[in-house]
Amino acid sequence: MKTSNDCVNNNYLEYVKSISPKTKQKRSLLRAFWVGGVICLVGQGFRYLFEYGLGMSGDELSSYVSMVMIFLGSFLTGLGVYDRIGKYAGGGSIVPITGFANSVVSPSMEFKTEGYVYGTAAKMFVVAGPIIVFGIASSVLVGILYFIGFRIF
């Protein structure tokens, strides 16, 4: 997506790198750490709520927790809050499952002008597509390898 800008910005990026102090990078690590940690704490909170409040367990429990986290991620993206968190926290907002939801909703909203089919629906998978492709492909590979392994041993 950034192809044409890349070569133009290279000099500028190097310049920024040369003047930006090391402390700024350390601060970004700290921000990623605490925001990422807090997002996981929210997830754990819902885990406790569903486990002790609603009596869920196992796969059902973890599925509903990720559903709620994805709901929150896409809702906050819609409100424009998640992008602000992202600017502050970087990796701390990308890696949690809420960041996956953000990567679905964000381009989808952006390209709404291209229509409800080729805009909203198609652009949902700009970032999520590769994740689903690699995720499913690798899980099939693991499944088949284990299947062969279980039959031999």
Added chain:
Amino acid sequence: MVLEVLFTLLKVFVVGGAICTIAQLLINYTKITAGKILVIFLLAGVVLQSVGLYQYLVDFAGAGATVPICGFGYLLADGAIKGAKISLFKAVTGGISSAAMGITAAIVFGYIFALIFKSRSKRN
């Protein structure tokens, strides 16, 4: 009991935070884009679970290990391995069926919220 919960929450915070810090290290010191980082972490979760390691992290840190995207990879690999014990059909479909809720939620909520809200990126 209260102490136990607090200790669990601490483990969740530290492990979840540490995984995000690794991602931030990749952002700071390499030119890997956000989309590729998500794919790398997902595959890391799949690989770690397929050799049986990620389960330990999940047992240790709960949501600290399952909320990051590598937890999604863990879920896929875990489903595939459990399915492989039953039949070839379950081995192939096990991964996506255990991750079905996540994928469904992302698509359904994603589409609904993208329809309701307008993009704000141009205003900032």
